[in-house]
Amino acid sequence: MTCFRPSSHPTIRLALHIRRPAMAATLLAAALALGGCKEPTRADAPPPERPVRVATVAYTNAAETRDFVGVVRARTESALGFRVGGKLVERPVDVGDRVTAGQVVAKLDHTDLGLQVASAEAELSAARSSYAQAKSDEARYASLRSRGFAPVAEYERKKSALDAAASRVEQARRSLDLARNQLDYGDLQADADGVVVSVGAEPGQVVATGQTVVTIARDGPREALVALPEAWLAEARRAEATVSLWAEGDHRYAATLRELAPQADPATRTYAARFEILSDDDAAPALGMTATVTLALPGEGPVARLPLAAVMNNGQGPAVFVVDPATSTLDRRPVALKGFTEDVAMVQSGLDAGERVVTLGVHQLREGVAVRVLDGG
Incomplete structure (x- = not known):
């Protein structure tokens, strides 16, 4: 018990300074009755329970997964261009149009190409005339030589002229x-069935x-084109891949890695990867759709996923x-971690399934503290 000192009470000090004995005695008695001794608080009272949020331990497969966002592309995209230069006069197709193999998708001005054909035809006609003249001279000198009226050297010259004329005809x-091929090249044709995804030139x-x-x-x-970081180059080859489309919700397609770039992009420092989407032609996703490639590595035993906090x-x-x-108190438990991500710790051992683990404010708690589990935690 803690008692007050009478000499320190203001009422008693006032009574001591009052000269009238009766009044001083009355004030002194009142002060003593009001002061008394104070009852202290009990030091052995239990501390209040600490509210905590918890998570229930549940072991699942330890397969690590990672999502990569990309776009749906065709396996083969042909960038068609003319094999000769010229003025584009017609482009009958536009983006989104379907084309078939052999269909004309663009045309050049054929005027100059037609003139080249006419010039080549004239050169061929002239070469044939020269060849006919050289052949006639060679036959005549061969007859004269056989009868001894023409020297051998002259006949050899005529024969060489005939050979040269034949070469000019072939040339x-x-x-x-x-020239005819170049005229045909003035019409740009599709090399396979498909759809136009872009155009690079306009008529004129x-x-x-x-x-x-x-x-x-x-x-x-169809394939999903994504960019992979360096850390996932080896894992991409052995991981199980699936593809989901933003437009199709939870539906997933099986996929396989078909191509992985051998060199990183100089700007992003990532590697382009193409995953073939395994689906029927009728159910193939549309080109340009947003695709998410999920890579799941093989699991190595069960783990419990807990918040990193x-x-x-x-x-x-x-x-x-x-x-x-049983006691609603805390027990500090050492655990073995298999790994962790940005917000999840994967516990490999040290906990039993069904146990409840504190998920917030653990650095402000200590072992043996009584706690109260909050609703929903």
Whole structure:
């Protein structure tokens, strides 16, 4: 018990200074009655329970998964361009149009190409005339030589002239074939069935040889094109891949890795990867759709996934606080971690399924503290 000192009470000090004995005695008695001794608080009272949120331990497969967002592309995209230069006069197809093999998708001005064909035809006609004259001279000198009226050297010259004329005829014929091919090249044709995904030139534009005019995505397998970081290059080859489309909700397609770039992109430092989407042609996803490729690595035993905030480490290794169901107190439990992500810790051992682990504020708690589990935790 703690008592007050009478000399320190203001009422008693006032009574001591009052000269009238009766009044001073009355005030002194009142002060003593009001002061008395104070009853102290009990030091052995139990501390209040700490409210905590918990998570129930459940072991699942330890397969690590990672999602990569990309787009749906055709396996083969043909960038078509003219094999000769010229002025583009017609492009009968546009983006989104379906084309078939052999269909004309663009045309050049044929005026100059037609003139080249006419010139080659004239050269061939002239070469044939020269060949006919040389052949006649060779036959005549052969007859004279057989009768002894022409020297051998003169006959040899006529025979050489005939051989040269024959070569010029062959050269003119090849030039005519080339000119006709170039005339055919003035019509750009689709090399396979597919759909036009982009155009690179408009009518009236002068295009160079090889310049892309139309890009066609061929019919056939569809693929998901994604960018992989360096850490997932080896894992991508052994992981199980699935593809989901943003437009189709939870539906997933099986997929396989078909192509992995050998060199990183210089800007993003990632590697382009193509995953073939295994589906029927009728159910093939549309080109350009947003695709999410999920890579799942093979599991190596069960793990319990807990919030990363539930794990503490004070220099003695990772540990968690487990709520004792009998006493509602905390038990510090060392655990072994298989790994962790940005917000999840994967516990490999140290906990039993069904136990409840504190998930928030573990660094402000201590072992043996009484706790109260909040609703929903």
